[in-house]
Amino acid sequence: MNRTAKKSRSKQESGLGYLVLGSAIFFGSVALVFLGQFEVTSVAVAALVAGPVVGIWLFRFGMRQAWVALVCLVGALIVAFVLLTNVDDYGSAGVAWLGGLVGGSNIGVGWRAGMKKQKAPAVKKSAWLVDGRKFDTLAGARQAAETALRALDGKAKWRLTVVQGTARFEVAGGPASGYVCHRSVDGRTWAVLANQDLASDAMVEVSMGKAVGALPRRLVQDYGSVSAALEAFLRAPKAVPAATQWVTGAEAEGTRLGAN
Numbered sequence: 682m683n684r685t686a687k688k689s690r691s692k693q694e695s696g697l698g699y700l701v702l703g704s705a706i707f708f709g710s711v712a713l714v715f716l717g718q719f720e721v722t723s724v725a726v727a728a729l730v731a732g733p734v735v736g737i738w739l740f741r742f743g744m745r746q747a748w749v750a751l752v753c754l755v756g757a758l759i760v761a762f763v764l765l766t767n768v769d770d771y772g773s774a775g776v777a778w779l780g781g782l783v784g785g786s787n788i789g790v791g792w793r794a795g796m797k798k799q800k801a802p803a804v805k806k807s808a809w810l811v812d813g814r815k816f817d818t819l820a821g822a823r824q825a826a827e828t829a830l831r832a833l834d835g836k837a838k839w840r841l842t843v844v845q846g847t848a849r850f851e852v853a854g855g856p857a858s859g860y861v862c863h864r865s866v867d868g869r870t871w872a873v874l875a876n877q878d879l880a881s882d883a884m885v886e887v888s889m890g891k892a893v894g895a896l897p898r899r900l901v902q903d904y905g906s907v908s909a910a911l912e913a914f915l916r917a918p919k920a921v922p923a924a925t926q927w928v929t930g931a932e933a934e935g936t937r938l939g940a941n
Contacts, residue, residue, distance in 0.1 A: 696790065696792065696794030696795040697791065697795075699787045699790045700787070700788055700791035703785065703787030703788035703789075703790075703791060704784065704788065706787065707733055707780065707784030707785065709780065710729065710732075710776060710779075710780025710784060711729065711780075713773065713780065714729055714777045714780075717776070719773035719776070720772035720773065722773070724764075724772070725772050725773045728774045728777040729777035729778075729780075729781050730781070731781070732777060732778045732782040732784070733781040733782070733785030733788070734785065735753070735757055736781065736782045736784065736786035736788070736789055737785040737788055737789040738785075739754060740785075740787075740789030740793065741788075741792045741793050757782055760778060761775060761778050764778050764779075765779065808845075809843070809844070810842075810844040811825040811841075811842070811843050811844075812829055812841060812842055819915065822843065826841065826843050830852060830907065830908060833854065833855050833856070834856070834857075835854050835856070835857055835858050835887070835888035835889065835890075837890075839853060839854065839888065840852070840853045840889065840890075843914065846918070847865075847866065847868045848864070849864065849868050850863070850910075850911065850918070851864070852907050852911070853889050854887045854888060854889060854901075855888055856904055858885070858886060859885060859903065860887070860902045860904070860907045861873065861874075861887055861894070861896055861900055861901060861936060862874040862902055862906070863936070863937055864910070864914055864922055864927070866919055866920075866921060871929070871933045871934055871937060872922040872928060872929045873900055873929075874900070874906065874907070874926060874927055875928045876899045876900075877899070877925060878899075879898055883897070883898045885898050896936055900936060
């Protein structure tokens with residue numbers, strides 16, 4: 682249902698349907714004027730030219746004051762009524778005016794919709810956030826993240842967070858006790874960096890500011906490992922973490938100690 686609604690909205694915004702409908706109405710009016718049973722007068726020819734101009738002007742360019750546009754539209758409809766009720770005097774002018782006005786109005790709407798679609802600003806890629814600081818370039822984010830990672834001491838500075846859109850990367854700890862590293866593609870499900878070669882269940886204490894977290898030894902990393910993980914995240918923040926290096930599930934969720 683949502684996909685169908687998006688397609689319908691996109692088609693409407695293109696304006697093509699209005700352009701086709703408006704053109705069909707206008708050329709149909711031309712055929713009625715010149716091939717119909719009413720006399721083709723100079724007023725009818727003038728109405729056939731003026732009607733589309735007024736319709737396009739009202740619905741493509743419009744007026745700053747809505748009431749002025751409304752007055753013009755009502756006036757155009759009154760002219761159509763007068764011409765249609767005085768066929769003997771004006772011949773096919775009423776058909777020419779009304780058909781041109783309606784056709785021009787649809788063309789104006791389609792033209793305006795097409796211009797809006799062309800001018801729509803490109804979606805800007807989400808900025809990088811490093812510990813809450815915004816960076817518009819990858820180079821700036823990389824420099825800030827690497828500097829922040831080197832500055833982690835497990836005490837005053839014990840946590841690094843890098844965000845790009847919904848993707849997140851987190852490191853907690855310091856060089857003395859080791860680091861625990863997490864990443865997420867959507868900000869909801871997490872993976873923790875693990876040394877799969879270590880089968881020991883021994884617990885290691887990792888300093889995290891005023892707190893100390895007890896974590897399985899295989900989840901505690903050295904600086905080189907988390908630095909490499911950071912670089913991989915910076916290169917491809919939306920990439921799914923490799924199962925050979927990252928562990929998901931309850932263990933990943935439960936070891937995000939100090940997470941906000």
